[in-house]
């Protein structure tokens with residue numbers, strides 16, 4: 001399974017329509033990949049919130065339609081990162097979208113753990129309530145977003161739903177990038193699954209973003225890792241390695257909780 005993580009330099013000064021055009025072209029250029037992954041809130045920006053209320057859209061809105069077309073044109077599965085979703089209840093959610101190679105929306109995930117404590121996302125966005133996963137031809141793929149990474153109990157639930165590969169879009173700052181690296185590996189090791197962790201780079205809201213997108217195997221080895229530049233990180237992964245790792249070193253059989 002050939003996967004590509006698109007680590008984007010999200011510059012809030014660039015108009016969203018230009019970013020949408022650039023990213024659509026990037027996805028279209030990935031023909032030959034099986035799965036393409038975009039980061040968290042690359043369109044609406046993760047750390048500049050003043051446009052969220054006005055720019056939020058539905059899961060079948062213009063951004064979703066552009067991503068559906070790009071997935072179809074490239075013939076790839078596309079985890080389109082997340083958007084600020086306006087729900088039917090009129091609340092805002094940080095929602096991930098997954099399209100198949102026909103451009104059909106096959107999965108959504110509303111971020112459960114919101115970052116910011118008393119401000120930012122935690123104040124402006126409603127909490128998702130359900131974990132989510134998508135069946136792809138090669139593997140069962142679990143979905144989580146950025147700050148979720150700090151809550152291992154959520155990944156156990158995703159594991160119990162059958163996930164073999166976990167996709168994690170993020171807008172994680174450079175200041176805590178070692179947490180990102182360690183926790184992404186920890187989630188792969190403790191759940192014996194692939195982790196595809198796709199971050200942004202550049203600067204948002206006065207802080208440097210961390211980059212270091214990673215493809216991590218079920219043994220916790222880093223198969224590929226980006227630096228801090230905008231790049232497409234491509235790797236071949238073999239989902240059969242999940243069952244082999246779980247069989248060769250069956251720690252999950254010793255779970256008490």
Ligand SMILES: NC(=O)CCC(=O)C(=O)O
Nearest residue numbers: 115146147171172173176
């Ligand atoms: N966008 C986020 O969820 C940021 C998370 C973060 O900065 C952290 O956990 O640290």
